[in-house]
Amino acid sequence: MRPIEHWLYPTPQGLYCEAGDFYIDPPRPVDRALITHGHSDHARSGHAHVLATPETIAIMKVRYGAACAGAFQSAHWGAQQKIGDVTVRFVPAGHILGSAQIVIERGDCRAVISGDYKRASDPTCRPFELVTCDVFVTEATFALPVFRHERGEDEARRLVQSIARNAERTHLLGVYGLGKCQRMIALLRQQGYHDPIWLHGALVGLTALFQDLGIELGDCRPASTATDAELKGALVMCPPSALLDRWSRRMGEDPVRVFASGWMRVRGRARQRGVELPLVVSDHADWPELLNTIVETGAEDVWVTHGREDALVHQLSLMGRRARALDLVGYEDDAE
Amino acid sequence: MRAFAEVLDCLSTTQSRTGKLALLTDYLRSAPDPDRGWALAALTDGLPLRIGFRRILSDLMAERTDPVLFKLSRDFVGDTAETVSLMWPAPESIVEPPRLGEVVDWLLNAKPSEHAAIIATILDRCNVRERWAFLKLIGGAPRVGVSARLAKTAVAQIAGLDVSAVEEVWHALKPPYAELFSWVEGRSERPDPGSVPVFRPMMLAHPVEDADWPTLDPNEFAAEWKWDGIRVQVAAKAGDVRVYSRTGDDISPAFPEIRSAFSHHDVVADGELLVVRQGTVAPFNDLQQRLNRKSVTGKMLREHPAHLRLYDLLFTRGEDIRMLSFDDRRRRLENWHASERPLLTDLSALVEFDTFSELEDLWRGAREAGIEGLMLKRRASPYLAGRPKGHWFKWKRAALTLDCVLMYAQRGSGKRSSLYSDFTFGVWRPREGSNERELVPVGKAYSGFTDAELRDLDRFIRANTTETFGPVRAVVPKLVLEIAFDAVQPSSRHKSGVAMRFPRIHRIRWDKPAEEADTLEATMALIG
Ligand SMILES: [Zn+2]
Ligand SMILES: [Zn+2]
Numbered sequence: 001m002r003p004i005e006h007w008l009y010p011t012p013q014g015l016y017c018e019a020g021d022f023y024i025d026p027p028r029p030v031d032r033a034l035i036t037h038g039h040s041d042h043a044r045s046g047h048a049h050v051l052a053t054p055e056t057i058a059i060m061k062v063r064y065g066a067a068c069a070g071a072f073q074s075a076h077w078g079a080q081q082k083i084g085d086v087t088v089r090f091v092p093a094g095h096i097l098g099s100a101q102i103v104i105e106r107g108d109c110r111a112v113i114s115g116d117y118k119r120a121s122d123p124t125c126r127p128f129e130l131v132t133c134d135v136f137v138t139e140a141t142f143a144l145p146v147f148r149h150e151r152g153e154d155e156a157r158r159l160v161q162s163i164a165r166n167a168e169r170t171h172l173l174g175v176y177g178l179g180k181c182q183r184m185i186a187l188l189r190q191q192g193y194h195d196p197i198w199l200h201g202a203l204v205g206l207t208a209l210f211q212d213l214g215i216e217l218g219d220c221r222p223a224s225t226a227t228d229a230e231l232k233g234a235l236v237m238c239p240p241s242a243l244l245d246r247w248s249r250r251m252g253e254d255p256v257r258v259f260a261s262g263w264m265r266v267r268g269r270a271r272q273r274g275v276e277l278p279l280v281v282s283d284h285a286d287w288p289e290l291l292n293t294i295v296e297t298g299a300e301d302v303w304v305t306h307g308r309e310d311a312l313v314h315q316l317s318l319m320g321r322r323a324r325a326l327d328l329v330g331y332e333d334d335a336e
Numbered sequence: 337m338r339a340f341a342e343v344l345d346c347l348s349t350t351q352s353r354t355g356k357l358a359l360l361t362d363y364l365r366s367a368p369d370p371d372r373g374w375a376l377a378a379l380t381d382g383l384p385l386r387i388g389f390r391r392i393l394s395d396l397m398a399e400r401t402d403p404v405l406f407k408l409s410r411d412f413v414g415d416t417a418e419t420v421s422l423m424w425p426a427p428e429s430i431v432e433p434p435r436l437g438e439v440v441d442w443l444l445n446a447k448p449s450e451h452a453a454i455i456a457t458i459l460d461r462c463n464v465r466e467r468w469a470f471l472k473l474i475g476g477a478p479r480v481g482v483s484a485r486l487a488k489t490a491v492a493q494i495a496g497l498d499v500s501a502v503e504e505v506w507h508a509l510k511p512p513y514a515e516l517f518s519w520v521e522g523r524s525e526r527p528d529p530g531s532v533p534v535f536r537p538m539m540l541a542h543p544v545e546d547a548d549w550p551t552l553d554p555n556e557f558a559a560e561w562k563w564d565g566i567r568v569q570v571a572a573k574a575g576d577v578r579v580y581s582r583t584g585d586d587i588s589p590a591f592p593e594i595r596s597a598f599s600h601h602d603v604v605a606d607g608e609l610l611v612v613r614q615g616t617v618a619p620f621n622d623l624q625q626r627l628n629r630k631s632v633t634g635k636m637l638r639e640h641p642a643h644l645r646l647y648d649l650l651f652t653r654g655e656d657i658r659m660l661s662f663d664d665r666r667r668r669l670e671n672w673h674a675s676e677r678p679l680l681t682d683l684s685a686l687v688e689f690d691t692f693s694e695l696e697d698l699w700r701g702a703r704e705a706g707i708e709g710l711m712l713k714r715r716a717s718p719y720l721a722g723r724p725k726g727h728w729f730k731w732k733r734a735a736l737t738l739d740c741v742l743m744y745a746q747r748g749s750g751k752r753s754s755l756y757s758d759f760t761f762g763v764w765r766p767r768e769g770s771n772e773r774e775l776v777p778v779g780k781a782y783s784g785f786t787d788a789e790l791r792d793l794d795r796f797i798r799a800n801t802t803e804t805f806g807p808v809r810a811v812v813p814k815l816v817l818e819i820a821f822d823a824v825q826p827s828s829r830h831k832s833g834v835a836m837r838f839p840r841i842h843r844i845r846w847d848k849p850a851e852e853a854d855t856l857e858a859t860m861a862l863i864g
Contacts, residue, residue, distance in 0.1 A: 145401065146409045146422035148464070254352065265422065266413050267348055276349050311408045318402060 004109055004135055004301075007085075010326045015113065015137070015305075019106055020084035022051075024113050034075075034088065036115025037099035038063065038178055041306075051075050053090055055098025055213060059178065062209050075100070077126075093117040094128030095283050096179030097210060103131050111135040112297065118282065119289045120152060123186040124179070124215050128293075136299035137326070140307030141284040142262050143315075149262055149286045155279040156187035159235075159258060162277055163193070167233045170251040174240040174259040174273070177203050179283050181237060182210045184260050185217045187281075188235075198223040198231065200238035200247070223250075244274055262286065291315065337433040337462065339367055340375050341469035348480040356482060360490035364517075371436040373512025378473045379487040384511060385443050389475050392452045393420050396459075400425060411747070411807060417475050421468035424459050433462045436473075437512075443474065485537075485584055495520035500536075503584075507532035533571035535584040536604055536650055536658075537721035541711060541728035548729065549692065557712045558662060559687040559695055562730055563645055564620050564708040565610035566627075570644065571651075572598040579609070590629045591642050597679040603672070604651035605644075606719075608684065610706060612643035617706025619825055620837065644681045646673065647711075650719055658719040665719065708732065736822070736862055737842055738763065739853045741775055742815040745797045747807040755790055756797045756809065758782050759841065761817050763832075765856035775813055778859060779821070779836040789844060816845035816853050824862040834859055 007019035014026030022032040029046035036042055036052075038059030043052070045068035050057070054074045061068065075081065075090040077100075082088075090100035095116040102113045112133040119128050142149075163171050175181040181203050188197070196219040199207060204222050211217055223236050231251060242248060243257050259275040262282030270278035285293060290312065294302055302323040304312050309325035316323035343363040350356050360379075364372050377383050393416060397406050401423055413419045434442075442454050455474070459467050472478035488506060489499040497520065505527045509516050518524040544552075568587070569580045577595040579588045588595055591609070611618040611626065618640070625640050626632065649669040650658050657665055666686070673683055687710070689695040699710055709732040717727040740761035747756055759782075762775035796815060803810040820842035827835035834856075 144409050144412055145405050146413055146419060148422070148426070267418060268414055270349050274351060276351065276355075278349060308408070308412075311405055314404050314408075315402070 004106075004111060007106065008104065008111055008135075015326065017086060017104060020086040020088065020104070022083060024102060025115065033069075034102055035060070036093065036102060036113065037096055039096070039116065042115060045069065049073065051088075053077065053098045053100050056100070057098075058209060058213065059098060059206070062205050063178075091129045091131055092126035094119060094122060094125060096122075097125045097182070097213065097215070099125060099179075101129075101131065103133070109134050111137065112299075113137040114139065114293075116141070116284055117293070118285050119293065120149065122152070122183050122283070123190065124182045124210060130293070130296055132296075132298045134299060135301045135303065136294060136297045137303045137305060138290065138294060138312070139284065140290070140304050140309050140312045142282065142286050143290055143304070143308035143312035145287050145311075147262060147265055147286045148288060149265070149282045150280040152183065152187050152281045153190065155260065155281045156184065156191045156193075159277065159279060160188060160191045160193045162256060162258075163233070163235060166256055170231050170233065170255040171235045171277075172243060172248055172251050172255040172257050173235060173237045174243040174257070174261075174275070175203075175237055176261075176283075177239055178206050180260060180281070182207055182215065182217060183283065184237070184281070185220065186215065189216070189218050193235070194218060195234065196221050196230075198226050198234055198236040200236070200242055202239050202242075203237055228252075240273070291319075294321070295319075337436050337439065337466050337470060339363065340371065340436050340473070341433075341462075341466040343375075344469040344472060344478060344480055345465050347482055350481075353486070356486060357490055357493065360482065360487060361493045364490055365494050368437075369514055369517060370440075370512035373514060373517065374436050374440045374473075376487055376491065376513055377511035378478060379482050380484040381511075382476055383440065383474065385440070385474060386448070387443065387451050387455075387474055388448065390416070392455055393417070393471075395452060396420070396456055397423070417471035418468055420459075421464060421471055424464075424467055426464075427460055427462075430463070431461050433466045434458060439470065439473075440512075483583060491516060491520055495522070500534075503534050505529040507534060533573040533576055533578050533604070535569060535571065535578070535580040535586075537584070538567065538569055538582055538606060539648075539719050539721065539728060540582070540723040541730040542723060542725065544712065544729040544731045552692070552712070552729075554689065554691055554695075556715055558666070558715050559689055560647065560684050560711050560713070561687065561702070561704075561707050562709040562711045562732075563608040563610060563617065563684065564706045565608040565617070565623055565645070567606070568609045568644070569604065569606055569650075570594065570598055571604045572601045574602070575599055587627070590626055590632060592632060593637060593680060594642055594644055597644075597681065601676060601678060602653050603649065605646055605669075606648035606650060607644045607646040607681070610643050610645055611640050613641065617704070619705075619823075621825060642680065645684045646681055647684050648719060661716045661718065662713050663715045736824075737818055737820045738778075738859060738862075739816050739845065739848065740778065740819045741813045741850045741853045742811060742817055743775055743777055743813060745793075745809050745811060755794045757790060757794075759793070759817065761819060762813075763854050763856050763859050765832075776832040776856060778830070778832045778834055778856070779819065779839040781817075781819060781839045781841050793844065814850045816848040816850055817841050818843040818845055824859060826863060832856060832859075834863065 008017050013023055013028050013030055015024045022034050023030045024034050025036055025042040026033050032049045033047040034051045035056055038056050043060050045064040048070040050069040051073045052075060057072045057074060078089055080087050080089050086104050086106045089103045091103055093099040093101045093115050095118055099115060104111045110133040112131050114137060116139050117128055175184055185197055198221055200223055207220055236251060256277055257275050258277040258279060259273055260279040260281045262284055263269045264278035264280045300322060302316055302321055303326045304323060305326050313323045313325055343359055346359050347356055350359060397420060409423055410416055410419045439458055446454055458470055462470055488502045492499045492502045508527055508529045515527045519526055567582045571578045577598040578586055579591050579594055581587050611622040622640050626642060649665050652672055657668060687698060709730055712729040714727045740763055742759055743762045744760040745756040746758040760777050760780045762777040764773045765776050767774040797809055797811055800812040801809045802812055819839050821836040821839040823837040825835050
């Protein structure tokens with residue numbers, strides 16, 4: 001049996017599995033793509049054949065249109081499937097709705113491509129499922145020892161308390177549109193916040209999709225339909241870019257700007273966006289989660305992709321593991 | 337510690353002055369003594385602690401973390417104390433953090449050799465926000481966007497007083513300020529301010545905009561040169577002289593000769609601090625050598641002599657003349673100066689003019705060194721605190737520009753650490769012993785672009801990197817940056833022999849070929 005580097009390796013088109021003739025999360029259109037999850041740096045439009053979980057396929061269709069790939073094939077959670085010379089299965093990654101780790105086996109060698117993942121609880125998606133393996137491909141978005149996220153429940157409670165304290169001011173919560181938005185809504189509902197939540201236009205479609213797929217998010221409405229009186233003291237959610245732009249001027253003289261992101265751990269990042277209440281909530285693994293997960297998989301080889309590869313590769317070598325950075329193009333270090 | 341951490345945390349992200357003031361006032365009203373007094377000290381003059389802060393932090397981290405990871409983290413976060421607070425191993429179990437008063441007591445009563453162990457013990461008992469607040473507390477200026485003045489305003493608000501009431505007694509008080517709190521809470525008499533000369537808030541100008549000109553009547557304005565030094569207030573009373581910066585920081589220790597020049601006067605004056613040799617204003621750089629010093633050497637005094645060019649008078653012999661018009665104050669200033677003749681001072685002359693275009697011609701013709709621009713002051717205006725609209729205008733010269741070529745880029749720190757945001761650029765010069773030309777760096781700029789431009793630049797840099805050294809990348813020399821700056825000065829520290837003052841990126845010339853960028857010769861021609 002040839003070593004794994006000969007049948008699974010990075011190319012300019014993305015991570016390629018030669019033994020099955022497919023790419024994983026390719027940044028450019030290819031013939032056959034396996035997609036871990038619906039974030040735009042992983043799921044692109046224009047592939048001839050896409051294999052992904054049903055939720056990911058639904059997300060891609062909402063984002064890019066029903067015809068964004070030549071053909072879609074649903075991967076059933078946990079089901080083995082033969083592709084060329086390898087078998088493949090999709091296992092929950094705990095990152096966002098539909099997010100999967102892709103497990104590839106050939107002979108007695110098992111590789112897990114984890115996409116993006118987290119271990120913290122999330123009411124909007126299936127929890128991360130640990131699969132032991134020989135090669136673990138990990139993200140490194142928050143791979144610095146300074147990143148230790150707070151519990152989502154605690155941060156949601158801080159937001160609810162701030163809303164209660166500032167009855168006159170609108171709270172403007174910046175979130176990434178897919179995953180973080182719906183997770184924050186679900187966390188707020190868990191904390192007993194049942195008022196209508198007003199959504200920027202860019203968040204409406206995906207939130208409706210989550211609700212269609214059976215996730216309880218309560219009363220969510222488009223912010224464009226709200227009267228000024230309704231916005232006073234209310235919670236409005238928007239993409240991060242809208243926090244400071246012209247759109248936000250509708251939210252009164254002095255809204256409380258809130259941003260829920262792992263980057264909020266660093267004060268400079270919060271100040272840069274004019275954020276008054278930074279919530280350290282992330283859908284990515286933080287530093288301890290990354291290290292624990294890698295140890296638990298038992299992987300001898302760890303391949304590190306987008307983010308802070310340098311720090312993670314260094315730490316893993318201190319821990320006596322073989323680690324290398326996969327220089328894949330097309331991923332954003334900074335996005336969530 | 338918990339309440340202090342909470343308020344410091346909120347202060348660091350609250351934008352509005354009123355928001356900050358409300359947070360601080362609430363905290364100072366509710367926190368017990370001496371905790372609040374130490375907190376106030378940290379936000380104003382600093383705690384009276386002498387701790388080898390940098391060294392202790394690096395020793396503690398060396399025992400607990402890997403040096404490579406610490407460096408990568410520190411580069412990303414951009415602040416050592418914050419990095420330590422984030423990387424510090426979390427406590428096993430949650431315990432009550434120590435009280436602020438306890439913390440300060442421990443450190444005040446400890447030998448220097450015990451500081452590291454005490455700091456580690458305290459960090460072990462704190463959560464991440466408390467660790468950060470603690471390190472900011474003992475590390476000097478916490479930099480949470482609270483000026484000493486704002487903190488004093490918060491104290492004054494407890495009693496519904498004006499900040500000047502607190503400022504007048506401030507210099508007679510010591511941390512943890514029990515007397516002060518007792519007074520503002522009505523439990524005791526006003527502390528005796530003694531005879532210390534206090535800072536009075538200064539009057540500042542707005543830049544004059546194109547739209548302003550039609551609304552300005554030249555007859556209503558006096559004009560004077562704006563000198564290229566630093567604005568100060570000299571307050572002298574009963575032999576005690578203080579030199580205050582624009583923000584009320586006491587910078588007297590760095591300027592002993594100014595203090596002695598005013599030691600027999602009773603006056604509060606506004607002026608520009610300059611280095612002047614044989615009547616000629618030296619470049620700003622010379623003055624910079626004198627700033628931020630706790631003491632000065634005789635050599636420094638001889639080679640970089642300080643001088644005060646006076647603009648205005650606020651008090652004479654205890655009389656507050658701030659409500660007089662500019663014209664009246666100017667007359668008082670001239671009379672006072674003519675009779676008292678304080679050493680190391682002169683008056684900033686008024687520039688006579690009838691029309692603004694005449695004034696502009698005068699300015700263009702002015703050959704004197706150290707002129708940074710013109711001030712237009714409404715003749716009828718009193719001396720008002722802050723930056724009131726419509727009274728004082730500053731009129732600056734348009735900046736000089738050069739087309740330079742981008743050579744190196746470096747990741748920013750803190751909020752910009754994910755992007756390349758520090759740029760070194762150069763101009764062409766002949767390569768020695770050949771007909772070819774080479775680029776020589778002439779400066780570095782950090783600012784002057786929008787977020788979108790920053791992203792475009794970042795993309796350009798990643799795509800055109802030739803070499804990487806740590807956070808620095810060398811790039812293919814093909815992108816022209818139009819650099820604006822205030823002046824070019826000769827410099828022995830730079831390979832090119834010149835240094836720019838305040839360079840910033842004016843425009844990115846995606847369209848311009850690098851060969852057409854400016855030369856070192858053209859750059860040299862702008863010296864002066
Ligand atoms: Zn993702
Ligand atoms: Zn990703």
